[in-house]
Amino acid sequence: MNVRVVYQSATGNTKKVAQAIARAAGCEAEPVSTATVSEPVEMLFLGASIHAGDVDPSVKKFIEGLDPILVKHVTVFGTGFEGSKDKAIGITKDLLARRGIAVNGKYYFCLGRFVLFNRHHPDFQDLAGAEEFVRSVLTG
Numbered sequence: 001m002n003v004r005v006v007y008q009s010a011t012g013n014t015k016k017v018a019q020a021i022a023r024a025a026g027c028e029a030e031p032v033s034t035a036t037v038s039e040p041v042e043m044l045f046l047g048a049s050i051h052a053g054d055v056d057p058s059v060k061k062f063i064e065g066l067d068p069i070l071v072k073h074v075t076v077f078g079t080g081f082e083g084s085k086d087k088a089i090g091i092t093k094d095l096l097a098r099r100g101i102a103v104n105g106k107y108y109f110c111l112g113r114f115v116l117f118n119r120h121h122p123d124f125q126d127l128a129g130a131e132e133f134v135r136s137v138l139t140g
């Protein structure tokens with residue numbers, strides 16, 4: 001199965017999760033700023049978090065540039081505050097659905113450090129959870 005992992009991360013939290021996901025999926029984690037999809041992808045894991053109340057413009061631009069014929073399914077992941085989960089996941093899922101891209105109902109979200117909050121997250125358990133999540137997605 002052709003799997004890709006693409007993420008946006010301002011302070012490294014989502015990058016750590018992306019790297020755990022990529023490890024479990026057997027591929028590299030690619031920053032959204034340089035990733036392009038020009039070959040068919042069966043599962044694209046896309047990581048985005050909330051900054052200033054929204055997902056980063058680079059994520060929106062990446063989704064806008066996706067070809068729904070090449071991208072079969074997307075699974076969304078993110079990090080942040082428990083209270084920002086619905087926004088981080090929901091906005092990204094919604095943008096993908098508007099492009100006519102099939103979005104997995106399952107997603108992965110864990111706490112992400114912000115200044116003094118959620119210290120040490122994502123932690124070892126968060127990353128192990130991400131790897132386990134990938135295995136459950138890829139084995140159906």
Ligand SMILES: Cc1cc2nc3c(=O)[nH]c(=O)nc-3n(C[C@H](O)[C@H](O)[C@H](O)COP(=O)(O)O)c2cc1C
Nearest residue numbers: 009010011012013014051052053079080084112114
């Ligand atoms: C500059 C900045 C702005 C943020 N703005 C918000 C916000 O508006 N709402 C929110 O819930 N979290 C906000 N956060 C918290 C991040 O969503 C959280 O720390 C997330 O894990 C960051 O992921 P990253 O390190 O991959 O960028 C902000 C974090 C940063 C660094």
